[in-house]
Amino acid sequence: MRMLPFLGVALLAACASKPLPPDWQANAKGALDAATDDYLKGHSAAAEAEFREARSETSATGRADRVIQIELVRCAAQAASLVFEDCPAYAALAPDATPAQRAYAAYLAGRWEGLDATLLPEQHRAVVGSGAFREIADPLSRLVAAGALFKAGRMTPEGIVVASDTASDQGWRRPLLAWLGVQAQRLEASGDTAALEQVRRRIALASGQR
Template sequence: MTVIRRLSPPWIRWCAIALLGGTLAACSQKPPAADWALNAESASDRATQAYLRADQRVQALEWDKARAEVRRTASPQLLARLALMRCAVEHASLQWNECGEYQLLAIDADPQEQAYARYLQAQPLSAQQIALLPETQQPVARALANGEGAALAAVKAVSAPLSRLLAASVVLRAQGPSPALLVAAVDTAAAQGWRRPLLAWLLLAASQARQAGDMENAQRLERRVRVLEGQAPSAPASDLAAAGR
């Protein structure tokens, strides 16, 4: 279950079909998870890791496997949960979208998923809806109403790297970019060696630095992009446009 420890929360814990943010202790007190649940958890983990390292072929294949396993239950609620998991992974890498796959299933989604979907879109949440979010995201959701400093502190307090990137993405969407938020996200992705989110956050940070007139920092960030892309650090700046594709 080390995979579950690494990715949760806010990622799905397929053990005992616990909703986003359940505890591993509960798993040991319940019957063994069904094969489909174990297979779906394993496939979704592989899909997530492939996505983070920008392996498009593998991530698509593994998401298909996870979806096929969940379909064995004939449960639209569980399919909605899986779709929301995938959407959250993408948002952590600044691939903002409307979670279209989830929206097709939203009518059958449980209240927890409905609240989580609103959170991913940085939409206002009531106190009751915030209480339905994964535990580590609740302080971030509450802090959004208390200004940039409070939100940044809440993001930094999230211990799991992927959860921290997701929290940073939500704050970015709700409040706009700040240098400290971008640094926190870049450092988080870089420490894990996650190519896809690191590239997205580096490109955004470089763009923001240029807009602010901080050319030294912008050029430093652009050199990091070139290294990540396997280019010489002194490559022409025009090459950065291709890096973001």
């Protein structure tokens, strides 16, 4: 028992000897996580402010590749929500992007012709070849893959339902409404009025209209 105080001091000393990450990293990550969550929940003003904070913290390093990473996360959240605006903030920095960042931007935009999938994050590599995204464990990555598939013109009707259910399970209003809207368009085109009315009721509920 007499060894315990000594061990405690030794552990504290060991922890203290490890260099702490610079403030900008923690600040940028916190702001980026909050921005993404607020964006997916439909809190646009808060999300925009937090994205600006994440970019400001990262731009203090003077490293374009680090700022690009922030913008690609924003682009990914938009892709998950079926918002495709060509990510102008990324485009302005694209000349300084790494090969992996360029590949990911092309993946999000649905430009898969000639895409080197080995440069993508691991969970997205198989999507390009097989179109399978249901097995992706992380819900946001799953929705991002769904959005990329949709943009590439490779999304299946079953995949649309998977994307809707993923957004619903997480309580992410923005992508849920987007994917339900796609479902509604398909059902209207097919003439399935009963299923269409059910989806429209879900849209009204998620929109706060019921």
